[in-house]
Amino acid sequence: MSKNAVVYPYIPNSVPEIREQMLKEIGVEDIMDLFAEIPAHLQYHERMNLPEPIPDEFSLKKHVEGILNTNKHCSEYLNFLGAGCAQHFIPAVCDEINGRGEFLTAYAADFYADHGKWQTLFEFCSLMGELLDMDVVSGFLYDGAQAIATSLRMASRITGRQEVLLPRTMNPQALKVVENYMQGVLEPVIHIVMVDFDPATGLLDLQDLKSKVSSKTAAVLIENPSYLGFLETQAAEIGKIARQNGAEFVVSTDPIALGVLAPPAQYGATIACGDYHPLGIHLQCGGGQAGFIATHDDMKYVSEFKDKMYGLTKTVAEGEYGFGHVLFDRTSFGSREKAKEYTGTSNALWAITAGVYLALMGPKGMAEVGQTIMQKSQYAATQIAQIPGVKLVFNSPFFKEFVVNFDGTDMSVKAINKALLEHNIFGGQDLSVEFPQLGQSALYCVTEIMTKDNIDTLVATLQDITG
Template sequence: MTKPHPWMANSGGDAKQQMLAAVGAQDVEALFVQVPADHRMQRPLDLPPQLASEVALSRHLDDLMAKNETCADNLSFLGAGAWPHYVPAICDEVVGRYEWQTSVFGAPTSDHGRNQAWFEFTSQIGALVEMDFVGLPVYSWGCAIGHSVRMASRITGRKRVLIPAIMDPERLSVLENYCAPTEMERHIEIVTVAIGADGCIDRDDLRAKADDSIAAIYFETPSYHGVIEGNPAELCQIARDAGAEAIVGVDPLSLGLLEAPGAYGATIAVGPTQPLGVHMYAGGGVGGFIASPDEEKYAREYNTLNVSISQTRQQGEFGFGLTLFHQSSYGMRDEGKDWTGNSVYLWSLANAAYMAAMGPEGFAEIGRLIMARAGSAAQAINALDGASVDLSRPIFKEFVVQFADHDVATINDALRQRGIFGGKDITGEAGITGAAALFCVTETHTPDDIDRLVTALKEVLA
């Protein structure tokens, strides 16, 4: 080291000498005797030059990142798993607090504030989905689906799961991973259920397949294509009639408007947490939740860490501690039915602050606003020559646009030249014929934005 490093206190002054003297070692090398010589690297690492100077490092990062173009500089209609929702400034302020960014596994007494905020995350998710047991967040919605299907399999002792034939390929790929390959004994078979012309689960196909081999039925409302399921209670009933779990994936921002899964008979609810006050971060903002009734058969199967409210030695005082820790992979090791680890706990603090600021009216308002904006965009696009949207389906936030004469890559290239990121290209995906894109419209899109898109599309399609 040419000079002391700002991130290593003992690289400056005489601390090293003092500690060497205290341990009675000649030099640091003498402390590495455990590592055999032939394990050791024979040369220094060949890495890019050290940027210990913060001004130099900052400039390097800025220059590197300037090579991106963002959804702030452009007008974006990309959704499909990471959505451009508005992040209230207080959410950034809350997650930016150093106390929380640097916390690790403190005691309930010393990291009390964080634990309470976690509990407020689970409690508010519980209020939204109307369920009593909610775990701490998992990596993503896809991971939440995977874990919940595995839970269902353990609860029912069955090894097949029914899912919609049209599902986000990102989430589907995660689920497939969690269901293990067919070569192995413990795998779970994934069976798809047809989607009707209305964009919803085909009841007949579902009934036909929902036999006593089924651990769970999984469906989403709104669906991957944005379609709102008209009668989710009926689907859950079919699942329960088959002795299976009814797992529902929901967009939490729809729940001021759409019925809560707990109210229509879902037994497990999952969903994404990124819409609740977390930026997209190139996909780094995703997270997932799992909720269920507070019954032992569910509670004992959670893979997550779980926080519970508690009394303390002081009468009337609340504290918060982990419950059911020993059933996690930390406790079970090779007996673990599933596993957990670092997840997205910091984002759950943003989620908690978001839900607290939103309140019941905020959720109702944003639901109406998203439907109105997305609906008007869908209508305007459908009115264009060469583009069509099925307006008969009630949609939330996302909708499929079919293009008659151009492929989506061409359209999106042309839109990009106009500063617009078009919808996700879903050409060739399940349930799609011809060129199609999935557009996402949220509360962040103004009527002017939609006009701008429509005008650009008109030019591009001409």
């Protein structure tokens, strides 16, 4: 072993003496002996193109900061990009609480010391249950897409059927997760049938739905608000069609909209799901998201949840209560490979954060933020639609996102977004690849953080770019 080996401060086995001791303990002379079973033709024998090691903490910190500083982020740019993960205001108390030492870990298994974590997770589930008007709420899933996938799996187990109906307006990234989850390693394979939409409104084509729903259908899914922003005003009728055919009605929703919109339970949803990233969680590069599933208090649903649920339980002290798992054997923690689905370490920290946000806002605060978002997004859409060559694609009501078409400007969305970047603005999601039938269209998102001046800046900049 080379005496000039680099010793890394945070990797104990990079110390030559420690590495030699470890190898001796397992009866191996060289570390490469651990990989002897890998055929030689599969081994890489060249020097890897990696930067030289940075052993001291200060230099490493400066190096990483230099990389991060090349990012363009929302503290410097106006952000009108949503498409599944939008920028919302984060109250300072959310960061204050989730940064406490007793909470600051995403680890979600049983706790060696409680420090109030059980209660915070119980409160999160209780607050989400009130928001959703549902009785039972899961702990926390990986993200909203995974929540949709598990909801559909639950529906299949409940009904004993292996087909699900999904809207063609569905979030394409979520659809990819669902496709993988329906036809992956889990059994049985569940077949996906896509339902068309009305090109004028974006709403689900009810005739197409009626022609495709059958005795094989385990679930009918809608997103409300939809990925393309519009509100599915036919939701109650869609749910009725699903239930008349013995299928579950699954609704994926945006929880921050529920201060002004009826929760899915009130228009017939048997399973509600979604992503609670709008509830006090910062935008992150691939993180800051976590999913939920909710149902009514019916054992045929409760027994099919795959994730942990938190409830009250009596203690040995008379009149006192504690917190505990509900039906722990449902999970893979309790039943291992015999469980219906696998559950892993997940996003407990974000559940705590969302619970703090909901407790801070209360019903009145949620109503106010919902109203603010709707007012600002309506103003933005109205102003943008007045730009020559620009029009709104759908005539349905919407919450915070809406589709804008630029065909009349003879410019592509890609070119427009590139020009907006030069003015420190993130434009809308380019839909020309995901939904080519919509032409050169973009999905714009306006939340409560946008001021009238911000929106007017966007409109004026778009006029200059397309004029």
